[in-house]
Amino acid sequence: MNTVTTNPVLRLSNVAKTFVTPNGSVRALDPVSLDIRQGEFISIIGPSGCGKSTLMNIVGGLLDDYDGEVQVDGVPVRGCHKEIGMVFQEESTFPWRTAIDNVAFPMEATGVPREERLSRAKDLLRLVGLDGFEQRFPSELSGGMRQRIAIARTLAFKPRILLMDEPFAALDEQTRLLLGDKVLQIQQELNQTTMLITHNIAEAVQLSDRVLIMTFRPGRIKQVIDIELPRPRSSKLMGGEKFGHYVAAIWEDLREEATRGLLEMEGARSGS
Amino acid sequence: MAAVEQIGAARPRRKPQFWTVNKLRVVGIVVLVGLWEAAGASGLFFQGVLPSSFLIVKALLSMMVTLDFWNHVGVTATEVLVAFVLGGSTGIAAGLLLGANRYAGDVFEPFIHYLAPTPKIVFLPILLVLFGVGMGSKIALGTVSAFFPMALSVMAGVRQVSPVLLRVGKTFNLTTAQTVRMIYLPALVPPLATGLRIALGISIVGCLLAEYKLAKAGLGYLAGRYYEAFTIAPMLAVLAFIFITAAFGNVLIERLVRLPGPMDRRA
Numbered sequence: 001m002n003t004v005t006t007n008p009v010l011r012l013s014n015v016a017k018t019f020v021t022p023n024g025s026v027r028a029l030d031p032v033s034l035d036i037r038q039g040e041f042i043s044i045i046g047p048s049g050c051g052k053s054t055l056m057n058i059v060g061g062l063l064d065d066y067d068g069e070v071q072v073d074g075v076p077v078r079g080c081h082k083e084i085g086m087v088f089q090e091e092s093t094f095p096w097r098t099a100i101d102n103v104a105f106p107m108e109a110t111g112v113p114r115e116e117r118l119s120r121a122k123d124l125l126r127l128v129g130l131d132g133f134e135q136r137f138p139s140e141l142s143g144g145m146r147q148r149i150a151i152a153r154t155l156a157f158k159p160r161i162l163l164m165d166e167p168f169a170a171l172d173e174q175t176r177l178l179l180g181d182k183v184l185q186i187q188q189e190l191n192q193t194t195m196l197i198t199h200n201i202a203e204a205v206q207l208s209d210r211v212l213i214m215t216f217r218p219g220r221i222k223q224v225i226d227i228e229l230p231r232p233r234s235s236k237l238m239g240g241e242k243f244g245h246y247v248a249a250i251w252e253d254l255r256e257e258a259t260r261g262l263l264e265m266e267g268a269r270s271g272s
Numbered sequence: 273m274a275a276v277e278q279i280g281a282a283r284p285r286r287k288p289q290f291w292t293v294n295k296l297r298v299v300g301i302v303v304l305v306g307l308w309e310a311a312g313a314s315g316l317f318f319q320g321v322l323p324s325s326f327l328i329v330k331a332l333l334s335m336m337v338t339l340d341f342w343n344h345v346g347v348t349a350t351e352v353l354v355a356f357v358l359g360g361s362t363g364i365a366a367g368l369l370l371g372a373n374r375y376a377g378d379v380f381e382p383f384i385h386y387l388a389p390t391p392k393i394v395f396l397p398i399l400l401v402l403f404g405v406g407m408g409s410k411i412a413l414g415t416v417s418a419f420f421p422m423a424l425s426v427m428a429g430v431r432q433v434s435p436v437l438l439r440v441g442k443t444f445n446l447t448t449a450q451t452v453r454m455i456y457l458p459a460l461v462p463p464l465a466t467g468l469r470i471a472l473g474i475s476i477v478g479c480l481l482a483e484y485k486l487a488k489a490g491l492g493y494l495a496g497r498y499y500e501a502f503t504i505a506p507m508l509a510v511l512a513f514i515f516i517t518a519a520f521g522n523v524l525i526e527r528l529v530r531l532p533g534p535m536d537r538r539a
């Protein structure tokens with residue numbers, strides 16, 4: 001069921017952030033305004049350091065001190081919202097918990113009975129392709145497998161809004177494609193509103209309804225591209241002509257920003 | 273999902289090579305005892321400085337049937353236990369406070385850092401005046417000794433709790449109590465275990481040193497008396513007894529504060 005209501009689930013109005021550090025202030029994010037519909041899948045793509053993680057941390061309620069406003073269902077939020085789940089860019093599994101106990105973590109916190117949370121965690125592990133690894137500790141698994149545990153753990157929280165910060169960066173290309181299909185399937189089943197941060201253009205096209213391209217620092221939304229590919233989608237789309245067209249269009253916009261980023265990095269290296 | 277499973281294989285669990293490891297340990301002990309015996313028999317050292325291990329065991333056995341020996345053991349054990357508990361618990365409390373509270377950390381951390389490596393025996397004269405020649409001064413020295421390593425490892429442990437894990441807790445709306453119970457405590461198990469083991473060892477050292485210097489009872493006092501009489505075998509027997517008991521204490525702590533999983537190999 002894909003009810004598309006007109007009221008946005010998530011609304012960002014002029015959200016901006018300047019970090020104040022002892023060495024001066026860093027403008028990480030110029031004002032960003034954005035409406036996201038229920039069940040919509042949007043991707044944010046942009047060069048490193050353009051403020052993508054900052055934006056996600058603001059929406060997820062982990063950064064309080066910002067300008068502008070974030071609304072969920074029309075209500076302004078400050079702090080972590082019960083219906084927003086996040087998957088982080090960094091390693092985030094609990095090293096002292098087995099795979100299944102990691103996934104059961106949010107259910108343990110909300111008091112779901114042991115039997116039930118373990119059986120649900122087992123289902124979620126199967127969903128991300130970790131059948132048979134329930135009793136393994138994160139240190140016994142590869143980086144990609146740990147990231148899949150983190151994704152399953154966030155899904156166990158049953159968030160209505162899912163924020164993911166480069167969740168597939170540690171995965172090899174094939175796993176990335178297959179897991180992307182899985183995430184898409186879950187997202188469509190649950191009609192979950194999803195915001196995905198990525199570096200990967202093909203991934204953005206494969207998964208999204210809309211792709212937002214951000215400028216180099218300070219980040220702002222440079223271009224919004226609607227991806228009008230039929231749903232349900234899968235990685236099989238990738239060969240198609242339309243797919244290639246979208247990838248090329250996004251790269252056209254992104255190239256300029258990436259080049260600016262590269263130049264600035266080189267300038268900083270030789271300048272100092 | 274079979275395809276996904278095959279990609280990115282799990283690291284194999286390390287199989288403990290039980291027999292090989294234990295065999296090597298036994299071989300190591302045998303070699304050490306052999307070297308000891310050879311050195312004693314070689315005539316390179318004063319006679320009696322390196323008595324045969326047979327003589328040491330004999331001395332230990334004949335000591336262990338006397339009530340006097342067990343009185344000394346009781347005195348030292350009491351001192352060490354009290355010192356370990358006092359120094360350990362205050363160390364944990366201080367470590368938690370200094371680790372979690374930036375302000376307290378800024379103020380007191382230098383003291384702890386500079387005092388920690390100082391040999392605590394320098395405090396003994398003061399402690400003797402304050403707590404007397406009896407068990408009090410020994411307990412005090414053991415407590416002071418145990419406090420520092422405990423405080424340091426807990427403080428470092430609190431600071432090293434990964435900020436990402438704390439953010440994960442936040443996004444799941446954990447209460448403060450849940451954050452402590454579900455994130456801080458499990459994350460602190462390894463530094464706690466390390467701190468406790470070092471604290472036990474060093475509180476034993478503290479108590480024994482204090483006994484050796486000035487006391488009326490205890491194993492340190494006993495070893496010192498044998499040494500002064502140049503009866504080396506019984507002195508070494510006392511030391512061997514201390515060594516073996518301390519090793520068991522370490523194993524006990526390791527069992528009690530069992531690590532919940534392999535935590536050391538993080539990518």
Ligand SMILES: Nc1ncnc2c1ncn2[C@@H]1O[C@H](COP(=O)(O)OP(=O)(O)O)[C@@H](O)[C@H]1O
Binds near residue numbers: 019048049050053
């Ligand atoms: N806590 C912070 N303090 C100071 N500067 C920060 C902080 N977090 C991020 N920044 C800066 O803000 C900019 C955007 O960072 P980030 O949002 O992580 O970028 P991205 O995720 O797009 O790579 C970077 O220049 C970064 O150095």
Ligand SMILES: [Mg+2]
Binds near residue numbers: 054
């Ligand atoms: Mg980032």
